Amino acid sequence: MKNEIDSKDIQILRLLLNNARLSNKEIAAQIGIAQSSTHDRIKKLTQRGYFKGAYVQIDQKKLDLNIEVLLAIKLNKQHRSIIADFREKASQLPGVIQLFHMAGNNDFILHLGVKDSDELRGFILDRLSTLDYIQSTETTMVLHNERVNNIL
Known part of the structure; x- marks a missing residue:
């Protein structure tokens, strides 16, 4: 192409x-x-399909989203219906910036923006823990995020 x-x-x-x-x-x-x-x-x-969309990069701190994390999620089952359900639900959750379906040790990674550690804890306990097919989560804090566009 x-x-x-x-x-x-x-x-x-x-x-x-x-x-x-x-x-x-x-x-x-x-x-x-x-x-x-x-x-x-x-x-x-x-x-020809070269553009998937146009995006605006928002300064999250202006929205009082002071912490960025990558939340790795492991599912306890690998069924299409579960994966589709998680993708649908996760993409609707407030604070989710990006959703990655992964191969390897983790099934998904959520890029998340939150106000503080209390909001992060609430996100994990109140939103994710209600999904019975989630086996485990692992949180990694982002210290710096920079978009680098060197694909061409």
Whole structure:
């Protein structure tokens, strides 16, 4: 699929990966092509499925979410219905930033933002412990989170 795109398309992807709010005019100026060409290229990239969505990175501290954790979860059963149920429920829980379904020692990792340790304890005891298919959890605190976009 990569042969469907050229170096200008890759430049567009890089720019949007780092700032999805760039206008066609700004992108065109940065890569040296016409705005109409930029528009057409973005439309084609969209139609070909290169974009899964556009995201805003929020400063969690402004929302009083002072602690970030990675919460590793091990299930006691590996059934499609249980995995689907957990994915659905976990994605609805307040504070969940990202959900990862994993291979290895843990089945899921939740990236979570919480106000304080009391909120984290409540999340684990009041929300996760009600799910009878969770075998164990392990919490790791994030000291620094930096988005690095070096995939292209």
